[in-house]
Amino acid sequence: MTFEPRYVVQALPFLIRGARLTLEVSLFAIALGLVVGVLLTIIRQSRIKPLEAAASIYISLMRGTPLFIQILIVYFGLSEIGVDLPRFLAGVIALSLNSGAYITEMIRGGLTAIPPGQRDAAKALGMPNRYLWGHILLPQVLFLIMPPLTIEFTGLLKASALLSVIGVVELTRTSQEIIIGTFRPVELWLTAATFYFVMCFVLGAVARRFERVAAAYRA
Amino acid sequence: MKFDLSVITSNWQLFARGFGVTLVYCGVSSILGLCLGLVVALARLSRSVWLRGPAVGFVELIRDTPFLVQVFVIFFVVPASGLTISATTAGIAALTLYGGAYFSESIRGAILSVPRGQTDAAHAAGMSHVLAMRRIVFPQMMAYLIPPLTNQLIGLVKDSSVLSIITVPELTMATQRVLGTTFAPIEAFSMAALLYWVLTACLAALMGRLEHHTPTHRAARQTTAFLTVADR
Amino acid sequence: MADTVYRRASPKSAIISIENLHKRFGPLHVLRGINLEVAPGEKICVVGPSGSGKSTLLRCVNFLEEPSDGRVFLDGRPMGFIEEPGGRRRRDSEANINRMRARVGMVFQNFNLWTHMTVVRNVVEAPIYVKGLAREKAYTLAEKLLARVGLSDKVHAYPSQLSGGQQQRVAIARALAMEPEIILFDEPTSALDPELVGEVLEVMRDLARDGMTMLVVTHEMGFAADVADRIIFMDHGVIVEESPPEVFFQRPKSERATQFLAKLSSRAPV
Numbered sequence A: 001m002t003f004e005p006r007y008v009v010q011a012l013p014f015l016i017r018g019a020r021l022t023l024e025v026s027l028f029a030i031a032l033g034l035v036v037g038v039l040l041t042i043i044r045q046s047r048i049k050p051l052e053a054a055a056s057i058y059i060s061l062m063r064g065t066p067l068f069i070q071i072l073i074v075y076f077g078l079s080e081i082g083v084d085l086p087r088f089l090a091g092v093i094a095l096s097l098n099s100g101a102y103i104t105e106m107i108r109g110g111l112t113a114i115p116p117g118q119r120d121a122a123k124a125l126g127m128p129n130r131y132l133w134g135h136i137l138l139p140q141v142l143f144l145i146m147p148p149l150t151i152e153f154t155g156l157l158k159a160s161a162l163l164s165v166i167g168v169v170e171l172t173r174t175s176q177e178i179i180i181g182t183f184r185p186v187e188l189w190l191t192a193a194t195f196y197f198v199m200c201f202v203l204g205a206v207a208r209r210f211e212r213v214a215a216a217y218r219a
Numbered sequence B: 001m002k003f004d005l006s007v008i009t010s011n012w013q014l015f016a017r018g019f020g021v022t023l024v025y026c027g028v029s030s031i032l033g034l035c036l037g038l039v040v041a042l043a044r045l046s047r048s049v050w051l052r053g054p055a056v057g058f059v060e061l062i063r064d065t066p067f068l069v070q071v072f073v074i075f076f077v078v079p080a081s082g083l084t085i086s087a088t089t090a091g092i093a094a095l096t097l098y099g100g101a102y103f104s105e106s107i108r109g110a111i112l113s114v115p116r117g118q119t120d121a122a123h124a125a126g127m128s129h130v131l132a133m134r135r136i137v138f139p140q141m142m143a144y145l146i147p148p149l150t151n152q153l154i155g156l157v158k159d160s161s162v163l164s165i166i167t168v169p170e171l172t173m174a175t176q177r178v179l180g181t182t183f184a185p186i187e188a189f190s191m192a193a194l195l196y197w198v199l200t201a202c203l204a205a206l207m208g209r210l211e212h213h214t215p216t217h218r219a220a221r222q223t224t225a226f227l228t229v230a231d232r
Numbered sequence C: 001m002a003d004t005v006y007r008r009a010s011p012k013s014a015i016i017s018i019e020n021l022h023k024r025f026g027p028l029h030v031l032r033g034i035n036l037e038v039a040p041g042e043k044i045c046v047v048g049p050s051g052s053g054k055s056t057l058l059r060c061v062n063f064l065e066e067p068s069d070g071r072v073f074l075d076g077r078p079m080g081f082i083e084e085p086g087g088r089r090r091r092d093s094e095a096n097i098n099r100m101r102a103r104v105g106m107v108f109q110n111f112n113l114w115t116h117m118t119v120v121r122n123v124v125e126a127p128i129y130v131k132g133l134a135r136e137k138a139y140t141l142a143e144k145l146l147a148r149v150g151l152s153d154k155v156h157a158y159p160s161q162l163s164g165g166q167q168q169r170v171a172i173a174r175a176l177a178m179e180p181e182i183i184l185f186d187e188p189t190s191a192l193d194p195e196l197v198g199e200v201l202e203v204m205r206d207l208a209r210d211g212m213t214m215l216v217v218t219h220e221m222g223f224a225a226d227v228a229d230r231i232i233f234m235d236h237g238v239i240v241e242e243s244p245p246e247v248f249f250q251r252p253k254s255e256r257a258t259q260f261l262a263k264l265s266s267r268a269p270v
């Protein structure tokens, strides 16, 4: 079997649309994941023991089991309890529930990188906790975690390929559907891989740029 | 909705067999992947562009594409070049390449973490390059290597579930087989998740013990605590 | 200033009054029964060797550290604890602690300016969000205070763009913006290059002339001699000596203070 470029050309508009959906689903997932991550962080700082324990178990489960299984559980679980969400949304939820567990660890790391004096200064002025977190700690943490967060985003971009299994027509699913019609796996898979590669490579460069800025800031 | 335990109890053999297959696949590919990773890491650290270039290219290629797509490329694209390839071979190959690329990054990082003065001192004491690597660098780098390697091994175990898509009969595939007869997805997938969880927890504990036996583990832990890349 | 008469504040009129304060960090007994009163307008300098508990004392005063035993009163009200019948005490609500902290300013050795905010935002942050001051008023106040510390041209700079001396002056403006009844200074010039120490001390002298109540931990003996009404000498978690500056620097009463001053002699003013 040879590589026939015309199949690539034919598929290109569809693949671009698929890639856009891949980007969209990942963007929504990282945004929602950030919310989950912040919530988990707050719970873990709450000093309410049962809540803290629940958060720890959640994080351990999310990090210790395959995302693939998590996606399937969310997908089937939602329909089982009668929630009929669009596949796209189910996918976003599954990804962000998982991502939140990783993001909260980044936030934890970022928090330890903030000098304790930043907290002291706020407390010494009588600043209540909500402002201490909202105005002092979280903004600094978000800045500090930009590099790993960008890498997390590429992680989600790659992970979103798994959403093809629950019928989200992102890049991978699009390729599969075209292959079913054309029987050209070689052209399609190599092109899809190239699409992913370009997106991740660019984001990787962005992450390195962030890392330099953050390093300069920390120094 | 209620949780039907009989789904699990009456199918435990399927789960057990799937678990076993997952263990074998992960074990074999981890070992092969570590060998590959070491070679790639050394190639990346070599002075020759001819070694460094392909090594960098390989790592970037693997790191910047989804594992699922890598599996499809190996399973569907490689045969087009005339090579016949079974699901087993494709699965092991995919996991090995994938693991190897990520492991090589940790290994390279660990080697670079050993302070330059340590090798200088070894050379000053008359050790050859190879001897310095073997006696000084490798033992010291273990402390830097184990934490990221643990994450990556866990990542490999979790990602092996993707192989079910090309019908490798591992745990996720077995779970789907259970699903075919019972149609109780929540019960079946929860059981699978639990088994993966046990496996990754054991792996983490095992690596933790190993780390404890390395001499300089305290020094290294501080440098790797922040900004380790999430691996899924 | 040097001829200020040594006086002890009466408990009732004291702004801060510290009674038998103890602080332990695990097995480490850092403060071992500190008693001190600070009257309105009084300037007290705390000196002593490293590790003697000076910072810990200041941090206990505004409850950044929770005292293990003893009490701190702010204007006659116990700080941070609620006394329950039966002699037990429990931590006051965070809101109450914050309300009291808002009345006590603090300037840190490492400035601790919030790195992600401009100079002026550092200054207006607490007046707006802690005191509920209107935005325009807060900004007007901030500009006035920044002018006072000589930083009108740095209003929109970020802390990282400032020298240490400039950062510390911003930190002082930040503390002043809350219109505190007392300001605690924890070695405000120790992290500065020698040539920048003067500009910060000048601002502090200006505050002292203005009648601000100040509790200053410092190694700047010249400053202490000029400005302080009283010198507190601490060692190993206790107040060893409490003297007016002319006594402390010329005829210290305690042996330990004599030794301490001898070690510092290269930097001592007399």
Ligand SMILES: Nc1ncnc2c1ncn2[C@@H]1O[C@H](COP(=O)(O)OP(=O)(O)OP(=O)(O)O)[C@@H](O)[C@H]1O
Residues within 6 Å of the ligand: C025, C028, C030, C048, C049, C050, C051, C052, C053, C054, C055, C056, C057
């Ligand atoms: N949070 C803490 N946990 C444990 N020990 C502490 C803590 N803070 C201070 N200490 C210990 O308490 C002792 C007194 O510390 P403190 O910072 O009050 O001394 P200091 O007089 O301010 O010294 P310096 O002149 O060096 O600033 C030291 O031995 C210090 O190690």
Ligand SMILES: [Mg+2]
Residues within 6 Å of the ligand: C054, C055, C056, C186, C187
């Ligand atoms: Mg101190």
